[in-house]
Amino acid sequence: MSYTILARSTFLVTEKNIRIYYNKPPVIIFGLLFPFFLFLSFFMGRELDLFFFFPGLLAMSLFFTSSSVGPLITPWEKQAGTYERLLSYPVTINTIIMGDILAGMMFGICINILVTLVGLIYFTYPLQLLIFIPALFLGSFCFSTLGVLLASPAVRSPSQVMMFSSLIRFPLIFISGIFIPLNELGEVARALSYISPVTYFVDLLNYSLTGQHHLPLLMNFCALLAFSALFLSLANSFHRKNHLKGL
């Protein structure tokens, strides 16, 4: 009986998030425009072969879209007073966290399926769906979990959370192997790139689109799984510790 309750409440939290926080014109428009702006700022006017850089663009886009709203849901709900009511329903902190993660994950996947389709119109990639689809799911889960983790510190105002989350998320992009292929990185930069989950995800996208990769596929999947597990357990313990702060 309590598994039914847990599943139901996870589903309802997910649905509530999508309805209230993701299904807003500014959020959707921003989500759709974001990959386009990334493209403009990183690739326009440079002598880059977009065929090889599109996977990196897609990775960045998935990273940001999956993790953009997650950090804000809990602070928003605490500010509006809805968080305490939510906790009084038959839910646990875990089902709330999972609902926040799933909503971000679905948002990231939907937006980036569109981005992928645009990419497939321009380039003929030997698309490896059997790697691409699991990578997309695991990557968006991992990044969305990071987003939810960033919501857990006991800061009150959503704007503070936004600052904090940018402070963490941008470096993770810059140290990953998006801009420079892993094998061209110096030793220090290379070691650094291994601490970003984005690195492994880019490698998987590279493989499933262009066929090229630098790390063993299994290692990429395992690394993403390990990061997800780490983020999830940290999110769990921080949310548990801070869940009544700022009410």
Next chain:
Amino acid sequence: MQEQNAISMSIVKVNNLKKTFQETRAVDNVSFSVKKEEIFGFLGPNGAGKTTTLRMLTGLLKPDRGTVHINGWNIDKDPLKVKMKLGVIPEVSNIYKDLTPLQNILLAGRFYGIKRSTITGKAEQLLQRLGIYEQKDQPVSEFSKGMRQKVSIACALINNAEVLFLDEPTAGLDVHSRKLIREVILEMKKTGVTIFLTTHDIEEANQLCEQIAIINRGRIAAIDTPENLKRIFKESCAVEVSFDRMPPPDSLSQIEETKHVEKRGDKFRITTASPDRLIKHLASFAEKENIAFTHLAVLGTSLEEVFLTLTEEGK
């Protein structure tokens, strides 16, 4: 569970609850029990520990020590099972502003696994009773505080809870909303719901509650029926006097029938078992000392007196 009910009719049992935040002892060794189908009032000033207690009772906050049993279930061990049977109205207005009242209630009801059609029917009834049926499809963001609180109440009533926890449900509302909400609370009780209600409004506690716990600085100062609380204090009434000149120190406590003298500003509050005899003695005292009364009053034993006396003792 049946056996437990046979032994006692208590549906909520709280044992030695304790919660400390950094330095503050928010709740300190609180124990009480709530009988089935009664309205139990938790009365105390701001910061007394009412919300903290209610959060521990509803499984939102883990106590540092102590246990809470609802209907025989330990809230710490079976939170989901217990929460299925509860309705909670937290202190702050707390519904989704992007949703309409009906959508808010629908979301609430689905958390309890109730069918949509059942929820809609019941929601419409509730909204009608609360006088906001016409606005059922308007965004809540345009609502007044009183209307929001009514939606919040409807959300808490949707699952036919066995026990309702209301945290200052009428605080800061207009007179009409307050009256309506109190009526609804009494109706809920009549249908067999047990209600735990916190308030800082003495009149509200007096009007609604069968049992009142007076809480101050995290401790329970008294638990009894409103009538008994008043009666206990009738036995030790107080007389308040002031004079045109200060009487010699300690002279007042020498007067017959005096139990205790307390100086409050320019007045003295003298507790006694027999105010009329004390006043006679006071009159002869004034004559002897050649001073005159500027103020003389027998303090009634309103619940307010009880409350003030109990909550000021700790200071």
